[in-house]
Every structure is written in C-alpha cells, then in structure tokens.
Amino acid sequence: MTPLPAAAPPSAVTEALSAVIFGPDFRREHAFWRRLTTTEPFRSGTCSTPEEQLALSYQRLRLINRSLDSAARLACDVRALTAMHEWLGPVDPTLATVAGIHYNLFLGSLLDHDSEGRRDLSGPLRMDEIGTFLCTEVAHGNDATEVETSATYDRARDGFVLRTPHAGAQKFMPNTSPVGGPKSGLVAARLVVDGADHGVFLLLVPLTDAVAALPGVRVRRLPARMGSPVDHCLTSFDDCFVPRTALLAGPQGHVGEGGEFAGALPSRRRRLLVSIRRVTPGKLAMSACAVGSARVALAVAVRYAGHRTVAGPRGTGAIPVYAHRTHHGPLAEALATVFAMSLLHRRALDRWEVSADEADRAAAERLVAVAKGWITWQARDVIVECRERCGAQGLLEHNGLAALVTGIEGTITAEGDNLPAHAKAAAEMLLLAPQAPAHAADGATAPAGLRDPAVLRGLLAAVEALRFARARARMGAAPPGDALGRWNAASGAALRGVEEYAVRQAAEAFAEAVAALPEGAARERLTEVEWLFLLRQVGRSAGELLAVGRMTAEQVRALPDLHEEAVATVAAHAPALVESFALPDELFAERPIAGPAYADAYDDPEGAWHRTAPAGAAGEAVR
Structure with missing residues (x-):
C-alpha cells in the first residue's frame, strides 16, 4: 500500500460525490447549516463544566431561532430539520437534542394540531419560552399507551387537572429545568371525562419560569447522563390545572x-x-445526527492516519500508519458503511416526504424506523473503530472523538429504542416478506459474478427472504395458543431479516446513485465503494447462501481475495472520498490530530528544547 496522498482541494469528483451524499440541492438544504458551524458562536469553546456547556447550547439555540426567517420552517420542513441535525449533531450534541425537541416534537406537534391557526404560538416562535415533550415515564417507555399521568376534565372550571399518581408515573428525562429560560411542554396524559378513560392525549402545559417550576409542577434534575449534558429531569404534577384549549385535538x-x-x-x-x-420525523433527525457524527469521526481518523508516521520496513524510513493494511482496511470498510448510511438516510427521507395514502405512509414509517436503528448502530461501530485507530489521541476530548463515542448512544435510544422499533417492524414484515428463490439466476454462479453489483444485490435479497422464511417456519412449529411463545420462537430470525432489509435498502440506494452519475471518475469511485459494501454484506451470510444453493463453493472461496481487492481500491482513494463529506476547515482546525502539526498542541513553551544550547556546545537547539 502506497503512503496516503495529501487531500486535494474539492474537485469535480468530490463535488459529484458530495451531491450523492447530500442530494442535488446542497445550497438550499445544507449550505446555511454548514456555514453556521464555522461562525464563532458555534466554534468549539472551552467550557469548564457541564453546566456551562448546557447554558452555551441554549444560547446557541436562541441564536439559531433569531437567524431563521421563520421558526416554523424547522417544524414544517423535515429536510431543514434533518439538515440541521446532520451538521450540528457532531458539533454540539446538546444543541441538536434541545433544538429537535423544541422545533419538531413541541412546535411541530402544535402546528399539526392547529390547522385553523386558533392557537397563539408567538411565544414559542419567538422563543420567549422553550418547548419540551413529556411522554416517557419512569415505568413506561416504549409502551406509551400505558402512561399513567392523568388529565381529568373539570366541568366547573372547563379545563383539565393533571396528576401524577405514583413515582413510576413521573415523566422521565424531559429537559424541563429552568436552564435556558422559561419552559412549556406537551404532556402525554390519560384523558378522563366523566370517569371515562379515553386514552392518551397531549396537553400544552406551562412548566417553569426563568427561575423555578410553576405551581402544580415539580421538577427534579436526574443524575448526569453519559455523553453530552442535557437538563434531563423527573417531572410530576399535583393538581396542575390547564384550560380546555390546552388539549391538542384532532381526528383522535x-x-x-x-x-x-x-x-x-x-x-x-x-x-x-x-x-x-x-x-x-424525530427518527429521521436521529439518523441525520448519526450520519453526520460518523462522517466527522471518519474524516478525522483518515487525516490522522495520513500524517501519523511509524518506522517502516528496514531501510525505508518513516511511513504513514495508513500504509499498513491493518490500519487502512478498517477505515476503508468504514468509508463504505458511511456512504451506505448516508444513502439509506436520504432514501428514507425521500420516501417519508412523498408518502401519501395510509398504506404508503405505514410502509414509509417502517422504513424510517428500520433505517434509524440500522444507521445509528452502524454509526456506533464506525465511531468506535475510528477512535481506536487514533489510539490514545482519540481519547482526549479536544480531539473531538470521545464526545462522539458517548453521544451516539443517545441517538440509539432517542425517539424510541432501536430494538423495540426493529421488533415492531419484524412483526409487520413477517406477513409481508417475500419467499426466497431456490437457486441463483443462470450465469451468476461463477466467481466473476461477484464483481457484478446486481448479482450481489440479488444475494442480499435472498438472505432477507431466507431470514423471514425461517422466522415463519419457527412460528408455525411453535405450540398454538401461546402468542408470546410463537413470537419468541420467530423473533430472532425475524430481527435478522429486518437487518437484511435495511442492508438491501442501502444497496438499492447505492444502485440508484451509481446509475444517476455520468460515466467518469466519480462513478468509478462510487462503484468501488458500492462493491466493497456489497461484498462485505454478502460475506456475512456466505455459508448459508452456499447451503441453499445460492452460491457455489468456488464463489465462497473467491470472496476473501475479492474483498481484499475492494479494500485496497477504496483505501487508495480515501482522501477524495472523505473530502466529499464537505466538512469545513474550521472543524478540523479545532481538532489537533486532524492536522499534520498535531504535536504542536502539546508543545511546552518552557521545555528544554526551546532553550539555546550553551556556548561551545555542539549542535543547535532542537525543536
């Protein structure tokens, strides 16, 4: 492997690949947010405590609100919402969290349930109050239909009285402290009218002023969480009254x-x-956070690998650590994964936007949920790998990777834990999954067929179908009359089928992106990245594909060498591929290991190497 060449200025190739990653309208969707990350208020500052970082994030939130033509845009335009998370997530995860809650969950829900414009939203639009969202309870998370906070209609006052019946019904983890300014929240509560429970609805409830909780509301800070600081709290209600108009009404x-x-x-x-x-839309925002964070981690790791040198073979002098297959191999595979993540995110976003009727919307929601789980899990693997490739330097906070390692955990849990979301998709897809073809198509069984992306995509589709076929068979063999037992028998294989569904969707997005590029270097680079991704995914299931006749023994034997060829090809073009992430220079300037002079960050002005050698001593001062 030759040494890693220096990154070149953006070229036609990197610009074409950037359009693949971000879509055709970078200027409208992404340029504002990219530019924002380069401005002084959003540059990485030195905050000595988590509370200082939290206060800074809320200050930045207000700066964003003042910079928008209309705060409603982020609530109404899912592309603007996700672009914000894509760029701000890696820079300030706390900001991305509170911004997503305010604009999407809070303001977006208010706008969705006020089509006639009767509710005065000037306060949250001006950010006189910051919005939050209170659904999860200590004892109820993904089973939100079972929340126990109650909102009982009071006829005499024509409003609702909110109560928290016990400790397990406290609202868990909303950002409801007075930090950042007055807060209002949308509270999920059981609607009780004349003694009848009508299920869970949302109500608009003022929570705090700039100093403390309002009457009837109790707010207590939770212990510090891993990752970025957010003012997560326990929140409860003691005969808290709101008017009837506080109920978010609609078709429900x-x-x-x-x-x-x-x-x-x-x-x-x-x-x-x-x-x-x-x-x-919140799931799409979490996917965007994960994609953006993985790109930053990978770009830093690739840059560091190019200028961190080690002793080469005898007589060759120092070489970049990237020259070793053991180092550039994992980074090349991470490049293929990040491209797949980016393309799957864009595919889910496009599908969600165009879904119209109820059936299509259900399929789009399922794709969004599956993509969020797969993307955030993949991002964790990529970020951890990149941190490790940077060694001890990657553990230091000023290099930016440590925060990404802990921050990605929040995206995995936010807007619904990944595993329950995938389990729900698995249950639905058991009824929808296609049967697996018994054998490969003619001409696709020779090793040369593994160079054809279409053949590899066909193998991935077969793996998906096989997983669901196994799940259906296991469910059918389980004793009747035991719904939980039947699900437990099928769930393992069905969850693996959901994972393969995500991989297939990413593979199809790759195919569409390659087909949209004209012949030339950019298309060649993307095809190489696609090939590495597909080979890696097929390799995970080669044994099973061999067992069912979808691959030959000769193909299985050829896979390792083909994989090595693909790794070497992608690794050779890593700088151009990383440049296509369009990350600003200012971002790298704040992470010492992203630059060739990273050792200067550790220089000691009082070090002996700065002193001039004594008179008569041989040699000169050494830097």
Whole structure:
C-alpha cells in the first residue's frame, strides 16, 4: 500500500460525490447549516463544566431561532430539520437534542394540531419560552399507551387537572429545568371525562419560569447522563390545572364546549399514534445526527492516519500508519458503511416526504424506523473503530472523538429504542416478506459474478427472504395458543431479516446513485465503494447462501481475495472520498490530530528544547 496522498482541494469528483451524499440541492438544504458551524458562536469553546456547556447550547439555540426567517420552517420542513441535525449533531450534541425537541416534537406537534391557526404560538416562535415533550415515564417507555399521568376534565372550571399518581408515573428525562429560560411542554396524559378513560392525549402545559417550576409542577434534575449534558429531569404534577384549549385535538378526538368527548378514531392506540406522529420525523433527525457524527469521526481518523508516521520496513524510513493494511482496511470498510448510511438516510427521507395514502405512509414509517436503528448502530461501530485507530489521541476530548463515542448512544435510544422499533417492524414484515428463490439466476454462479453489483444485490435479497422464511417456519412449529411463545420462537430470525432489509435498502440506494452519475471518475469511485459494501454484506451470510444453493463453493472461496481487492481500491482513494463529506476547515482546525502539526498542541513553551544550547556546545537547539 502506497503512503496516503495529501487531500486535494474539492474537485469535480468530490463535488459529484458530495451531491450523492447530500442530494442535488446542497445550497438550499445544507449550505446555511454548514456555514453556521464555522461562525464563532458555534466554534468549539472551552467550557469548564457541564453546566456551562448546557447554558452555551441554549444560547446557541436562541441564536439559531433569531437567524431563521421563520421558526416554523424547522417544524414544517423535515429536510431543514434533518439538515440541521446532520451538521450540528457532531458539533454540539446538546444543541441538536434541545433544538429537535423544541422545533419538531413541541412546535411541530402544535402546528399539526392547529390547522385553523386558533392557537397563539408567538411565544414559542419567538422563543420567549422553550418547548419540551413529556411522554416517557419512569415505568413506561416504549409502551406509551400505558402512561399513567392523568388529565381529568373539570366541568366547573372547563379545563383539565393533571396528576401524577405514583413515582413510576413521573415523566422521565424531559429537559424541563429552568436552564435556558422559561419552559412549556406537551404532556402525554390519560384523558378522563366523566370517569371515562379515553386514552392518551397531549396537553400544552406551562412548566417553569426563568427561575423555578410553576405551581402544580415539580421538577427534579436526574443524575448526569453519559455523553453530552442535557437538563434531563423527573417531572410530576399535583393538581396542575390547564384550560380546555390546552388539549391538542384532532381526528383522535376532542372535548367540546359542553364538556362532551367526541372522537373519530375508535382505537386508543391510533389516537396516541396520531398525537405523537412527530416521533417519525424525530427518527429521521436521529439518523441525520448519526450520519453526520460518523462522517466527522471518519474524516478525522483518515487525516490522522495520513500524517501519523511509524518506522517502516528496514531501510525505508518513516511511513504513514495508513500504509499498513491493518490500519487502512478498517477505515476503508468504514468509508463504505458511511456512504451506505448516508444513502439509506436520504432514501428514507425521500420516501417519508412523498408518502401519501395510509398504506404508503405505514410502509414509509417502517422504513424510517428500520433505517434509524440500522444507521445509528452502524454509526456506533464506525465511531468506535475510528477512535481506536487514533489510539490514545482519540481519547482526549479536544480531539473531538470521545464526545462522539458517548453521544451516539443517545441517538440509539432517542425517539424510541432501536430494538423495540426493529421488533415492531419484524412483526409487520413477517406477513409481508417475500419467499426466497431456490437457486441463483443462470450465469451468476461463477466467481466473476461477484464483481457484478446486481448479482450481489440479488444475494442480499435472498438472505432477507431466507431470514423471514425461517422466522415463519419457527412460528408455525411453535405450540398454538401461546402468542408470546410463537413470537419468541420467530423473533430472532425475524430481527435478522429486518437487518437484511435495511442492508438491501442501502444497496438499492447505492444502485440508484451509481446509475444517476455520468460515466467518469466519480462513478468509478462510487462503484468501488458500492462493491466493497456489497461484498462485505454478502460475506456475512456466505455459508448459508452456499447451503441453499445460492452460491457455489468456488464463489465462497473467491470472496476473501475479492474483498481484499475492494479494500485496497477504496483505501487508495480515501482522501477524495472523505473530502466529499464537505466538512469545513474550521472543524478540523479545532481538532489537533486532524492536522499534520498535531504535536504542536502539546508543545511546552518552557521545555528544554526551546532553550539555546550553551556556548561551545555542539549542535543547535532542537525543536
């Protein structure tokens, strides 16, 4: 492997690949957020305590709000929302968290449930108050239909009284402290009218002023969480009264002026899903955070590998550590994964935007949920690998990787834990998954066929179908009458099928992106990255594909050498591929190991090497 060449200025190749990663309209969707990260208020500052970092993040949130033409844009435009997370997530994870809650979950939900414009939203639009979202409880997370906070209609006062019945019903982890300014929240509570429980609805509740919680509201800070500091709290209600207009009404139901409940949706679960439908754009935002964070980690690791030198073979002098296959191999594979993550994120975003009728919207929601899980899990693997490739330097906070390692954990859990979301998708897809073809297509069984992306995609589709076929068979063999037992028998294989579904969706996104590029170097580079991704994914299931006749023994034997060829090809073009992430120079300037003079960050002005050698001593002062 030859030494890693220096990164060149953006070329036609890197610009074409940037368009693949970010979509065709970078200027409209991404340029503002990219530029924002280079401005002084958003440059990495030195905060000595987590509380200082938290206060800075809220200051930045208000700066963003003042810089927008309309704060409603981030609530109404999912592309703007996700672009914000893509760029700000790696720079200030706390800011991305509180901004997503305010603009999407809070303001977006208010706008969704106020189509006639009757509610005064000037306060949250001006950010006189910061919005938050209170759904999860200590004892209820993914089972949100079971939350126990109650909102009981009081006819005499024409409003609702919120109560927390026990410790397990405290709202868990909303950012409800007075830090950052007055807070209002959307509270998920059981709507009780005349003794009848109508299920979980959202209500708009003022929570704090700039100093403390308001009457009827109790807020207590939770212990510090791993990763970026957010003012996560336990929040409870003691006869907290809000007017009837605080209820977010719509097709899920409403309480009329006479105090009578009316609802068009008979299912309590559907009522809740309509109320919290902003969770799906939130999943897209978490995917964007993960994609952006993985890009930054990978770009820093590739740069560091190019200028960190080690002793080469005898007589060759120092060489970049990147020259070793043991170093550049994992980074090349991470490059292929990050491209796949980026393309799958864009595919899920596109699908969500164009989904219209209910059936199509359900499929789009499923893709968004599956993509969020796969992307955030892959991002964790990439970030951890990149941190390790940077050695001890990667552990130091000023190099920016340590925060990404801990920060990615938040995206895995936020907007619904990955595993339950994938389990829900698995249950749905058991009824939808196609049967696996018995054998490979003619002409696709020779080793040369593994150079054809179409053949490799066909193998991935076969693996997906095999996983679901196994799940259905296991479910059918389980004793009847035991729903949990049948699911437990099938769930392992079904979850692996969901993973293969995500991989296939990423592979199809790769194929579409390659086909959209004209012949030339950019298309060649993307095809090489696609090939490495596909080979790696097929290699995970080669034994099973061999067993069912979808691959030959000759193909399985050829896979390792083909994989090595693909790694070497992608690794040779790593600088151009990383440049296509369009990361600003200012971001690298704040991470010492991203530059060739990283050792200067550790220089000691009082060090002996700065002193002139004594008179008559041989040699001169050494730097």
